[in-house]
Amino acid sequence: MRLIESRLSLTLVLLAGSLITAAAQQLPLDPIRERGQGVYPVYEGWYKNADGSFTFLLGYFNRNTREALDVPVGPNNKVEPGGPDQGQPTHFDPRRGWGVFTIRVPADFAARKLTWTINVNGLNASVPMHLDPNWFIEPFEDAGSKNRPPALRFERAGRPFLGPPIGVSAELTALAGEPLLLQLYASDVKPTANPGTRTRPSRERLDLTWTKFRGPGRVVFANPKPPVQDGQASTTATFGEPGEYVLRAEANDETGEGGGGFQCCWTSVHVRVSVRPAAQTTGQ
Numbered sequence: 001m002r003l004i005e006s007r008l009s010l011t012l013v014l015l016a017g018s019l020i021t022a023a024a025q026q027l028p029l030d031p032i033r034e035r036g037q038g039v040y041p042v043y044e045g046w047y048k049n050a051d052g053s054f055t056f057l058l059g060y061f062n063r064n065t066r067e068a069l070d071v072p073v074g075p076n077n078k079v080e081p082g083g084p085d086q087g088q089p090t091h092f093d094p095r096r097g098w099g100v101f102t103i104r105v106p107a108d109f110a111a112r113k114l115t116w117t118i119n120v121n122g123l124n125a126s127v128p129m130h131l132d133p134n135w136f137i138e139p140f141e142d143a144g145s146k147n148r149p150p151a152l153r154f155e156r157a158g159r160p161f162l163g164p165p166i167g168v169s170a171e172l173t174a175l176a177g178e179p180l181l182l183q184l185y186a187s188d189v190k191p192t193a194n195p196g197t198r199t200r201p202s203r204e205r206l207d208l209t210w211t212k213f214r215g216p217g218r219v220v221f222a223n224p225k226p227p228v229q230d231g232q233a234s235t236t237a238t239f240g241e242p243g244e245y246v247l248r249a250e251a252n253d254e255t256g257e258g259g260g261g262f263q264c265c266w267t268s269v270h271v272r273v274s275v276r277p278a279a280q281t282t283g284q
Contacts, residue, residue, distance in 0.1 A: 037063035038123025043117040044099060045137035045263055046129075052107035056129045057139065057263065058116060059100050059246060062092045069120055070071045075237070076116050076119040081101070087167075089248075091212045098258035099268055100213070100248060101141070102164050103129065114244045137263040139163045141244065142255075149265040150188040150206055150251040156231075159183070161269050169269040179222065179236035182210060182271075186228050188253050206251045208233045213270060215245030239275040247271045 040061040062069060069092045078084030086103050091142050103114065109131060117126040136195040140163045143146050150158035154170050161169055174180035188206050206228050212219040217240035226235040239245060250257075251267045259265050 030137070032063060032065060034065050034260060035067040036121055037067075038121050038125055039063070039069060039118045041088075041114075041118050042096075042123045042256075043127045043129050043135070045135040046131055047137055047139060049104070052110060054105050054107070055097050055164070055166075056103045056114070057137065058088070058103070058127075058129070059096065059098045059258075060089070060092055060118070061096050062094050064094050065091070066094055068093050071118060071120050077117070079114055079116045081114070086114070086116075089212045092118075094259070097211075098250075099164050099263070099266065101270075102166060104166075108159070123184055139264045142259070142262060142264045146191040147178065147253070147255065147265045148189070148191075150186055150253055151269040152249065152251050152267050153185040153187075153271050154173040154183075156185050162267050163265075165270050167270070168272045169273045171274070174237075174239055174273055174275045175278050176217075176239050176242045176275050179238050180239055180273065181234065182221075182247070183234045184208065184251075185232055186248060186250075186251050187231055189230040205254045209238065209250045209252070210235060211248050211250070213246040213248040214271075215239070215273075215275075216243035217245075217275075218242035219245065237273070239273070241279045242275050244277060245273040247273060 025179065040063070042059045042061055044057040044059055046056050057230055070090055071092065072090050073085045073088070075084070078089060079086035079088055083283060087101050089097070089100055095141050100146040105114070111131075114129040116129065117124065139149070149162045151161055151162050159232070186206055186208055208228055209227075210221050210224050219240070220238045222236040224235070236248060237247065249269050249271065253265060255262070255265060256264070
């Protein structure tokens with residue numbers, strides 16, 4: 001019970017921390033609207049890598065219920081120092097996005113900080129990233145249940161990706177206006193016993209969601225939540241205009257988005273798509 005309470009408290013602190021610098025312009029408890037509101041960057045915590053470096057995990061909260069926002073990297077979407085581009089999203093779907101990207105920092109990062117700032121719809125919101133011990137997370141295994149993230153592969157026998165997104169996992173090409181096949185193989189192995197205090201729901205599931213992460217134009221998915229059948233899920237994406245895009249695929253088990261606020265156990269991958277102009281045809 002203490003583990004659950006401490007993690008719940010940490011989740012609330014993380015969310016509150018992302019609202020501090022924006023409070024003067026828009027209160028967290030202001031009425032939720034369909035459009036015209038801001039986006040809050042969210043620092044979800046850090047974990048240590050095998051080589052001694054550290055990784056920051058970040059998401060966002062778009063207060064709008066219907067308005068998706070695009071904020072290019074630059075003065076209105078920046079990570080400092082060392083930015084403005086540190087791999088952050090430029091497309092923000094309505095409501096909460098959990099664990100959408102990561103930033104790796106060196107082993108000697110110590111007491112330094114990074115800050116992610118988003119300025120949109122008149123709201124300037126920032127969140128600091130640091131190695132405070134209270135923000136330590138374990139995205140690769142739930143300490144209570146021993147649950148681990150689902151595995152995503154781009155080929156049935158290909159490399160498995162588990163946990164937070166690290167860089168670009170695959171690269172594809174497409175033509176503007178032409179559907180691009182997106183195919184993933186997904187699996188989720190459960191622990192044989194549950195020694196912890198968390199009780200897993202009786203109905204286990206594996207959900208897959210595709211979203212736009214970056215790109216100059218609109219992306220339309222034939223089914224953004226394709227069902228996983230026999231370990232495979234397929235859909236298509238159609239791009240409104242040429243350019244460089246990044247898509248994000250997220251796999252969730254029965255713990256839900258963000259692992260129910262426990263920062264485990266889900267998997268995200270980023271896919272870069274180079275979109276060329278549609279082929280031109282000439283009449284005879």
